[in-house]
Amino acid sequence: MRKQTVLKIISAAMALCLIILSFAGCGKKVTENQIILNEIGEEEYVQQAYSTIAANVNKQETVYVNLTPEGKVKKVSVTDWLHTDMPQVRIIDTSPLMEIRNVKSLTNPVIEDGMLCWDMDTTDLYYSGISDTAPPMEIIIKYFIDDNEVSPEQIAGMSGHLRIEITPKNHMTKQINVGGKDYTVSCPMLLVGGTILPEGQFSNISIDNGTSISDGSKQIVFFAGIPGIEESLGISQLNISILNRSLVNDKYTIQADVTDFTMGNMMFAVLPFSSIGSIGNGGLPETVDDVKDVLSDVQLISSAFKGLDLDKIVNLLYGDSNKLTDMLSAIKDAIELYNENEKLVKTFGAYMTDENIAKLDKLITDLNNTDVNSLSQTLSDPAVKALLNLLPQLSASLSEVSTLSADLNDVMPILQSLSQDMEDPEIQKSLENLPDTLAKLKQILTVVEANQDLINAIGNFASGDNSKQIEQILKTSEKYISTDGLSEEQAQALAGRTKEWLSFGMGYDIFTAKTAGAKSSVVFTYKTDSITKPADK
Known part of the structure; x- marks a missing residue:
């Protein structure tokens, strides 16, 4: 903790x-919203309306306060960043700010029952306004x-x-x-x-x-x-x-x-x-x-x-x-x-010791140095009558098998323990959301x-x-x-x-x-x- x-x-x-050393307002930027041509050939934004209400809304607020040299407040402006997990939804928001305007896209709020309704083409929207508080x-x-x-x-x-x-x-x-x-x-x-x-x-x-x-x-x-x-x-x-x-x-x-x-x-x-x-x-x-x-x-x-x-x-x-x-x-x-x-990260971290990494690295290196296809063919060859002719190759293959077997013996306890830990419901949830x-x-x-x-x-x-x-x-x-x-x-x-x-x-x-x-x-x-x-x- x-x-x-x-x-x-x-x-x-x-x-x-970062905040204290940078005091700049947000610039206006057009998003990839639907655009049509108006009667005189200029581009005109067509706002979409979405019926799905956003379930998870995050509102990050930055309050910019302009002061006189003595510290008296001259102006308080606010920028709100609305974020939701998915686009094409409607965010129901509330704000006492005056002169509210979208600062990064062309979407305007719809006022319903005193609430600000933002139709989100994307997952993020920035708006600003003036406060008298x-x-x-x-x-x-x-x-x-x-x-x-x-x-x-x-x-x-x-x-x-x-x-x-x-x-x-x-x-x-x-x-x-x-x-x-x-x-x-x-x-x-x-x-x-x-x-x-x-x-x-x-x-x-x-x-x-x-x-x-x-x-x-x-x-x-x-x-x-x-x-x-x-x-x-x-x-x-x-x-x-x-x-x-x-x-x-x-x-x-x-x-x-x-x-x-x-x-x-x-x-x-x-x-x-x-x-x-x-x-x-x-x-x-x-x-x-x-x-x-x-x-x-x-x-x-x-x-x-x-x-x-x-x-x-x-x-x-x-x-x-x-x-x-x-x-x-x-x-x-x-x-x-x-x-x-956190639990998934800590579980993997617990196994990523220098000793375990060295064992895994040795297994991978030995696998890379082994002709696996040739090894498989040699060990599965049913031609008993050719056994004597294959002895030199078989001997080399058995040596490679011995090396890989030793590597696996070193690695298997790690994998078995990790497999048990991975059954934890919290870790399973993290894996599902991977x-x-x-x-x-x-x-x-x-x-x-x-x-x-x-x-x-x-x-x-x-x-x-x-x-x-x-x-x-x-x-x-x-x-x-x-x-x-x-x-x-x-x-x-x-x-x-x-x-x-x-x-x-x-x-x-x-x-x-x-x-x-x-x-x-x-x-x-x-x-x-x-x-x-x-x-x-």
């Missing part, structure tokens, strides 16, 4: 890196020059010691009661933020509760945390030892010496825990040990960002929303594919091949050294997360608060709305306006 959790967290962290995470940004607070309009063109304070506020909260006491918990969400600072203009760059990477011409500063975790769990009050203190801090400070200040966009991504997958031991925490698992996984998310070639990822993703969408989709599909076939699984795998591999440069750029992220480091963090979480000093009452309160906090996060999976039975996930991306000098400065 912990290895599966690591896989999900790493995938989520990869997805977050404030996002749950507020980001407050303040600027200081030589310890004096200045507005974005004033700071443009100034020089001196710069300080930028970034304070996220999680406004999605609820009241809980644990052990007769009332607490306020916020919906747990992972925040990742960052910006690029040119080194010719900025020097002596540092960031509290974050990190920076330089390529000689610019520095990328970024940070990650869980805003509201301190208030929700009261970690500092309980003196719980945590390796990464940045996760419980709700303020990030960038400092530098600047000349002629201007600044590009700041980017932020917010991911609810429901979009990450299993946190901790896979269920809601009941004990302090379960809480340790949760906190260990939370800090693992932050640790996983180290080692990324962020500069290259920026260059690869900037302005290309298709790469972002395709890679996020492939990551999600790969996780789902693993979950659906054609669909292979088709999905082919789609994933196509995306991977098309984005090989991007894969290489994040190669260090999944390197052996990094994987070992991640595993070591998990194995030694007891060393870094100590709750030994808690009283029984404090331990019970912490477990209860963590359970409610995590349950809150796992239940939040849509910003707009969805129909009953639909699966969903949501990610928020924020982008500030750049700060430039007026023409008269």
